Amino acid sequence: MAQPQLESTEAELIRRVCGGEPQAFEELLRPYERLVYATAISILRNPADAEEVAQEAVLKAFSKLSSFRGESRFSTWLVQITYNEAKMKLRKERQHLYESIDRAQQDQEGEYWPRDFADWRPIPSELLETEELREALQNGINSLSPMYREIVILRDVQSLSLKDTAAVLGIPEGSVKTRLHRARLQLRDFLAPGVDGSWSSGQNYRKVRAW
Amino acid sequence: MSTIEISCVEVWREISNYLDGEISVELRDRMRTHFEVCEHCTAVLDGTRNVVQLVGDGRIFRTPDGFSERLYKKIRERLSP
Numbered sequence: 001m002a003q004p005q006l007e008s009t010e011a012e013l014i015r016r017v018c019g020g021e022p023q024a025f026e027e028l029l030r031p032y033e034r035l036v037y038a039t040a041i042s043i044l045r046n047p048a049d050a051e052e053v054a055q056e057a058v059l060k061a062f063s064k065l066s067s068f069r070g071e072s073r074f075s076t077w078l079v080q081i082t083y084n085e086a087k088m089k090l091r092k093e094r095q096h097l098y099e100s101i102d103r104a105q106q107d108q109e110g111e112y113w114p115r116d117f118a119d120w121r122p123i124p125s126e127l128l129e130t131e132e133l134r135e136a137l138q139n140g141i142n143s144l145s146p147m148y149r150e151i152v153i154l155r156d157v158q159s160l161s162l163k164d165t166a167a168v169l170g171i172p173e174g175s176v177k178t179r180l181h182r183a184r185l186q187l188r189d190f191l192a193p194g195v196d197g198s199w200s201s202g203q204n205y206r207k208v209r210a211w
Numbered sequence: 212m213s214t215i216e217i218s219c220v221e222v223w224r225e226i227s228n229y230l231d232g233e234i235s236v237e238l239r240d241r242m243r244t245h246f247e248v249c250e251h252c253t254a255v256l257d258g259t260r261n262v263v264q265l266v267g268d269g270r271i272f273r274t275p276d277g278f279s280e281r282l283y284k285k286i287r288e289r290l291s292p
Contacts, residue, residue, distance in 0.1 A: 022290045026283055033279055038272040047275050054278075055285045062286065113223055114255045137271045156266045162233070181227035187266070188258040 010074050018066045025062055032075055035158055036082050042153035043086035045142055053089055057082035076164045079154065083168055112182040114189065140190040148183035155180050217241045222252045226259050 016024040036057055041050035061081050068077055141149055154165045155176070166173045217238075222245050228234045229242055246253045265271075 025290075026286065029286075033282065034269070034272060034274055037274045037278060041272065051275060051278060051281070055282055058282060059285065059289055062289065111224070113220075133265075134271050137265055141266070141271075152266060156263050157269075157272060159267060162231070177228055177231075177233060180231075181224075184227050184230075184259050184262055185223075185255075187262045188255070191262060192258060 011070065014065060014068060014070075014074065017062075022062075025065070028074070029058060029061075032078055035075060036078060038153060038157055039079050039082040040086045042141070042149050042157070043083070043090060043146070049089065050086075053086045054082065057085040060085065072164060072167065075158075076160060076168065079158065079160065079164075080168045083150075112185050114185055136191060140187050143190055144183055144186060148179055148186065151176060151179045152183045152187065156184075215241060217245050219245075219249060219252055222246075222249070223255060226252075226256055229256070230260055230263060 010028060013024045013028040017028065033054075036054045037050055040053040040057070041047065044050050044053060057078070061078055064081070068074065072080075141152055144152065150169060151165065154160045154168060155162070160168065162173050162176055166176050169176070222242055225234055225238065225242065229239065232239075234242075246256060
């Protein structure tokens with residue numbers, strides 16, 4: 001097995017894979033395993049299906065790598081492939097149901113007002129190690145309808161830029177903003193009841209996302 | 212310096228964009244002034260920011276046990292037909 005170069009950049013790794021050194025693909029992929037899985041599960045919501053799609057998407061990325069032109073980041077390109085694969089699987093399996101849901105949601109982009117004004121103090125970071133909070137967050141995300149769930153996963157879980165999110169979903173940036181807004185407020189409303197006393201004590205939640 | 216007042220409804224509409232820095236400086240200043248005096252809007256802002264930070268933490272979507280091993284096994288199978 002080739003000794004990985006510590007300073008290998010993505011562009012170099014891609015050149016190596018395309019230049020006949022397929023083993024470099026593992027090194028290229030490693031930082032993005034979770035990204036691929038999270039994207040798949042956000043759409044499929046089933047761990048077994050998500051893993052299967054993640055594998056298919058990664059193999060597809062490998063075979064199509066020579067067509068990657070570097071116009072977007074590699075991670076965005078990979079998310080795009082995973083997103084398309086997951087959508088395709090969903091359509092195949094639940095075609096009628098999914099399409100009717102899709103249509104029904106089109107008029108849901110209107111206003112969303114907060115439902116309660118509980119003072120929600122920052123949640124301490126160490127509570128994320130508890131199964132309870134992780135489950136609550138997952139349930140909260142799963143409770144969102146698909147169009148809002150996708151937005152939260154791409155923007156807030158994966159930290160894709162506004163522009164990249166719009167590109168992956170094929171919608172205008174303005175729609176990303178509107179949906180993200182609604183999704184975040186819904187999540188807050190979903191999680192707020194559990195916050196009252198049960199996980200709001202303690203010091204500030206310190207991790208701040210680099211915008 | 213005087214700032215034009217802004218209603219709670221207008222503030223809620225822009226909270227997500229406020230967190231992302233996707234608003235004009237002028238609107239941001241008006242919202243800041245509003246948050247200083249409005250507890251309800253501050254609660255919504257804090258809660259929403261909290262949600263964004265928690266969701267973005269990365270620990271909520273752990274891959275299943277053995278995920279990496281199975282993934283790289285698949286890739287290696289593909290590499291060596």
